Each structure stands twice: as C-alpha cells, then as structure tokens.
Amino acid sequence: MDVPVFIEAWSGTHEAQLQICRKIVALLCRSGITPLPFANSIDDVVAIIHSLRKNKQAPAIFVVNSYWAEQILLDLDAVVGETPILLLHRMLSKPAGLVSNTDTLLGLHEVSSRKIAVVSYGAKTADSIASHVSSALIRYIQSQDWLEITRLNTLPTEN
Numbered sequence: 001m002d003v004p005v006f007i008e009a010w011s012g013t014h015e016a017q018l019q020i021c022r023k024i025v026a027l028l029c030r031s032g033i034t035p036l037p038f039a040n041s042i043d044d045v046v047a048i049i050h051s052l053r054k055n056k057q058a059p060a061i062f063v064v065n066s067y068w069a070e071q072i073l074l075d076l077d078a079v080v081g082e083t084p085i086l087l088l089h090r091m092l093s094k095p096a097g098l099v100s101n102t103d104t105l106l107g108l109h110e111v112s113s114r115k116i117a118v119v120s121y122g123a124k125t126a127d128s129i130a131s132h133v134s135s136a137l138i139r140y141i142q143s144q145d146w147l148e149i150t151r152l153n154t155l156p157t158e159n
Helices: 020-030 043-056 071-080 099-109 126-143 147-156
Strands: 003-008 059-065 083-089 115-122
Touching: 003 020, 003 043, 003 115, 003 126, 020 059, 043 071, 059 071, 059 126, 071 083, 083 126, 099 147, 115 126, 115 147, 126 147
Parallel strands: 003 059, 059 083, 083 115
Antiparallel strands: none
C-alpha cells in the first residue's frame, strides 16, 4: 500500500498549534493508518523515498506545511516526480503588494500539470482543517480518487 508522506519544516514547541502536519499524523494514527513517514528537510524526503522503495512501497501523496518551508518547496519538485502534493498554506496578514517566496511558489504550482491542491489554514482553523484533511487522506488512500483531496479547497480559512 502506498502511504502519505508528511513534510513540516520545523519541530519543537514553537508555535505548536500551527504544526498542522503533526496534528494530521496524530489523527491518522488514531485511525490505524500507519506507517506515516515524516520529514523536516529535503534530505529526510529523499531518505524516506529510498526506504519506501526498499519495502516495495511508494508515496501516495506528499502533504507539505508550506510555513517556513520555502527551501524545501524549491527542492521538492526535483525529488517527488509525479506524486501528487497537498500544500497546507498558512494564511498570514501582510502588507498589500508584498509577495512571499511561498506565494510565488504557489503561483508556479498553479500552472503545473502535476496534481497539486492547496488548503489554507490559520491559528483558529488548524485543528478543524487537520481533521478534514485526515478524513480526506483516508478516503484518498482507499480510493486513489484525487477528488477526495480537491474537495478540501472549499474549507473555510480564517486566521
């Protein structure tokens, strides 16, 4: 069985409420979905892909928290091939006209032929979004129907 691979750029307790990949992994573990490979860097991603191949498995989808992950996102395309990506994008308040590296990358991904979905979350919605994403991932793993992931685009996104 192919498995989701989670990527979150930072660890520790700093802003733990925004570590949405960890929330999703915890929910999936409670549902009996394992293994759930977890990466903090592009080197971790490469090691996970090699380990999965040795066990005759593959990533079903990469779930990436884009918050603080600009460098990982820049390198990710070269590593993941055609595997679908779910980007979890933290909504931040910023001055009008200011474009971040993550916004630029998200714009580039919008024109990609690869299956990419973007779900926004904020401090107030992280728990709810994590719950919705974990449910959608369970359905996606079982069906391989990309529609299960793209339906997430309709979720509310308050900060």
